[in-house]
Amino acid sequence: MKDSPILIIGKNGKTGLRVEQRLQALGYATRGVSRSTSAAFDWEDQGSWPAAMAGIRSAYVTFHPDLASPTAEQTIRDFVALAAELGLEHLVLLSGRGEDGARRAEVGLQQGGLDWTIVRSSWFMQNFSENFMIEGILNGELSECVAAISEATGYPVQYAQIPIEDFIDALRGQCAPESLLWLMHELFTVVFDGRNSKPTTGVEEALGRPATDFSEYLRKVMATGAWDRSGMQQQA
């Protein structure tokens, strides 16, 4: 399929960025899209989909806000139907482990009649350094794993346990959208209930090497400066 570009939905996301870079390094042409690209792709605007998908045979698909969210299954079904109509042959869908909503969206892909691959990932460590949790780390307060992060960064990061409803209320007070409130509630009451605590052998089976462990991840993030608070301290 090197004759047509591979579509990457979520070009600047945690995995989309890396998938695009690695495909390009292997000599594949890519078309990375999201709401901010010039051929824009917005999951909430189906009118934006056909132009982004024109001339494409295969795609790496990351959904937003989360494949477990209530709208995901139908949206993925609509997306797969359009992909079939436009002549796409193979879709790779990023999914989440232990999430019923994500599983329903996966079935939507599997029933769509195209070749498919599902990458069913657990919680990304990069949420601590590239996502909404970086703010909690920089402010010195967050959830589990903080002892290891605190040791690596050299500044105190505390685990403050608060009732989930207080956390949701605080987010609501910051005008967070309802979809994010739903996602945070689902995350802390379902995804983090222990069902995903044991690593699987999937990474090793797929890549022929063990998954990166948390200490290696810490070492890599420290090298990027993502948790460097020197700028914040100067402003204080």
Ligand SMILES: NC(=O)c1ccc[n+]([C@@H]2O[C@H](COP(=O)([O-])OP(=O)(O)OC[C@H]3O[C@@H](n4cnc5c(N)ncnc54)[C@H](OP(=O)(O)O)[C@@H]3O)[C@@H](O)[C@H]2O)c1
């Ligand atoms: N985070 C995890 O730990 C994790 C684990 C397993 C599975 N997953 C799955 O991975 C998928 C992606 O989640 P992620 O956390 O890794 O996010 P991500 O890929 O890092 O997503 C961030 C990107 O989404 C784009 N985006 C935001 N709203 C969009 C919209 N309406 N339409 C199109 N693009 C939009 C943004 O770019 P623009 O601002 O340019 O649009 C942003 O760069 C989700 O479906 C989730 O279920 C996540």
